[in-house]
Amino acid sequence: MSVRLLLQRKSGDIVTISPQASLNEAVACLAEHRIGAVMALSAAGQLEGILSERDVVRILAEKGPDILTSPVSSVMTRAVVTCTPDEAIPVIMERMTRGRFRHVPVVEAGKIIGIISIGDVVKHRVEEMERESAELRDYIMTA
Ligand code: AMP
DSSP states (O other): OBHHHHHHHOOSOOOEEOTTSBHHHHHHHHHHHTOSEEEEEOTTOOEEEEEEHHHHHHHHHHHOGGGGGSBGGGTSBSSOOOBOTTSBHHHHHHHHHHHTOSEEEEEETTEEEEEEEHHHHHHHHHHHHHHHHHHHHHHHHHO
């Protein structure tokens, strides 16, 4: 299955934040939308970085709660690894495993069209395995 098909099955909006927003605002955004990472977009809609809950936990442990008034841009990862909608899910799984991150923004013609999380990938894989085993059961029963 392609990333595009997986995105079509997902519900919900694309959640983004300004790199100038505070970490406090970013934490509220993650909590409100029940997500683990948020993409930081410039006013022009360019992907400037990604901020994950792990970044927040790490900086809190290092600097303490006063850091939460700092901008997202001071903590986010700038070198964001992305994918295109036509790539296959196993390729994205491999990218996540190699890069040790759980979120991959999907970019088409320079525009963000969604984000794939490890949760989406695992859900897809479990469904695929269930389908395969049902097909095998049917095959054995009717053989
Ligand atoms: P995650 O596992 O996605 O919560 O993120 C772990 C670390 O990788 C954090 O420092 C994130 O900022 C960073 N990160 C998350 N997604 C990406 C990505 N697609 N490309 C590069 N870094 C990322």
